[in-house]
Amino acid sequence: MKKQRLYIAYAAAVISATALVSSCSKILDLEPHNSTFTSAYFTSESDAKTALSGAYSILRNILIRDNSWHKYGDIVSGELSIDGSKDNGNFNISNGEFIGLNVGGNNWNWQQYYQLLQQINLIINKAPGIPDTKFASIDTKRHVIGEAYFLRAFTYFYMSRIWGDVPLKLQPDLDVSTARNIARSPADSVWKQCLSDLETAKQNLDFGYDADGGERAVRANKGSAFALQAHILAWKHDYAGCAEAANTVITQGGYVLQDAVNYMKVFIGKTNEGIFEINISDAQSEGLSLQNNPGFGVTMRMPFIDGKDPIEWPVSTNFVNRLYKDTANDIRFKSFFYESQSDKGQIIKFSNIAYADGAAKKDGRLSNNLIIFRLADIMLLRAEALHALGKDGDAIILLNKVRNRAGIGDYQATDDLGTTILEERLRELYYEGHAYYDLVRTKKISDYNEHFTSAQFMNGAPTGGWLWPVDPAMFKDDYTLVQTPYWRGKL
Incomplete structure (x- = not known):
């Protein structure tokens, strides 16, 4: 079983659609079923839509886990002046230090992405074979397929901007006994596949939404x-x-x-x-709990989060002042920040907070969508x-x-x-x-x-230190893996 380490995946299709789209709890971590089970499952519109809901749910968990979307996309930009005494690991990351004692290996590990890709590849592999008559309309079937191709393109592009070369897995493991590890594919090949997937997605999707x-x-x-x-x-x-x-x-x-x-x-x-x-909607019981997941309030404190005094990720005053010149008129300066000229300056553009316990205000929920x-x-x-x-x-x-x-x-x-x-x-x-x-x-x-430093960036070269290292723990049972070039010998 060890050699299949990379592709042990979520079998999200076996969970009810309600649990997938309305709960913040993690999806059950189950091993892939064999091809007999998979073929028996993908037989109806409900099966296809439930599997697709599962894919969205896994993606959601990935992007919000430990503030991953902002960690990879914002922390290293210079936007923040992270308090090292309260969040030492992300303080180091903000300085371009992607390795070290306080930078957890979870930041280097891509296994969860392949759990998502297993789910997406199952949909791409099985949904087209469901008879058209099993769907309320052919458009519904087309949209399921198109969304799956979009999600695969998005996932691989997102991964490639983090690690560069990544294993390009385009087929699901229908039987865990035949699963195998594959080497990292060049980023150019990954992007080519993403663009090909998007052509298929566009053929199956439409502009606009339901009324x-x-x-x-x-x-x-x-x-x-x-x-x-x-x-x-x-x-x-x-x-x-x-x-x-x-x-x-x-x-x-x-x-x-x-x-x-x-x-x-x-x-x-x-x-x-x-x-x-x-x-991420509080109205649909999806609001991110600030009590159970305090990391989601890292850019805010009182008066936006009742009773919260520390702020782990204050805004960088220098960065703000460099960008926002017309502070008297720029609605973004007025709306995005609070006390930006202090060492406790807050980013408040995502501050739609509701309290599940009403006036007690002890169970805050963040109810802003994650804007992609x-x-x-x-x-x-x-x-x-x-x-x-x-x-x-x-x-x-x-x-x-x-x-x-x-x-x-x-x-x-x-x-x-x-x-x-x-x-x-x-x-x-x-x-x-x-x-x-x-x-x-x-x-x-x-x-x-x-x-x-420019030395770490290497003028944007594909092998530069702006890319993240790969978790050494993944090398144990996968001899096809090689470390990201800049980080070889540094971990």
Whole structure:
């Protein structure tokens, strides 16, 4: 059994759909069933939809575990001034120290992603074979398949930005006795597969949502697929392709920028600006418990979390002051931060807190969706691509739409346009899991995080220290694995 260590997976399909979509508890950790069981299970629309709900649930657990989305995407950007006496491990990470006594090996371990990929690969492998007559409509079947391909592309792209080369597993292990480990595939090959998966996803998905909007943004659609494609192509510096994909989102997706008055609703979720989000709703008993998971309140304290005095992740005053110049008018400066000029400055854009115990206020629940892609992000990504293509006039139009919504006025031609677009992304998407990747992609990480040396970054080389090491514990039973080049001999 040891050689199958990497692919011991969640069998989420055997759990009720209700448990998968409404509970914060972990999914049962079961071993994969053999092919006879799997074939018997995937026989109906209910089976396919339950399995898909399982995939979303596993993804949700991965991205919120230990604040993973923000840990990988924000901590190392320089946005935060983490208190080392209260969170020593993440303090080290914020300084570009991805290894060391206080940096847990859970940050290096990708096994949970392959538990998710096992679930997704099962859907991709089995859902097409379910007879069309078993579905209420063929569109339902198409959407299940399309969403599975989107989720696989998203998972692999997310992993590749953390570790670079990763094992590319495209088939489910239907029988654990035949499971095998495979070597890390080059990142270019991973991205190629992601883009191929997105083509299949787009063929099966549609723009828009049902009239009631209950699944708005929290279920992937064609707009989500084009948004992910734009991000992958920007990462590859294929700016022509990025600009085209982003334009499709902007012109065909039906998304609109939230008006300035209701701007903060974006971060609660399911607005017309949202493209893809992870659902975290107190109204659906999904609100993240601040009592049982105190890490979810790391950027806040009183008066936003009743009775909480310490703040583990205060905002970096220097970073804020560098970015936000028009503090009198910028609604983001007013809405994102509280006491940002102190050593206890808070990031409050995700501060939709409800108390399950009412007036006692001892059982706080964070009820903001985890925002993955939204329209402002894609507009600024297209502006970046257009600038790289020499189409500055078109880039400025998009840039100004985001700036005007924020209340800071048009771009001034005396400023460097490339830097302005980058810093507009840093302002607009502050603490949304994008900053580190934007700074790596544009080779600016050492300019904004003074602790992240250019020697470690290696000018953005694929083998640089901006990538994370692989957990040495995974090497024990997998002789195909090799360590991320920069970290060889350092663990």
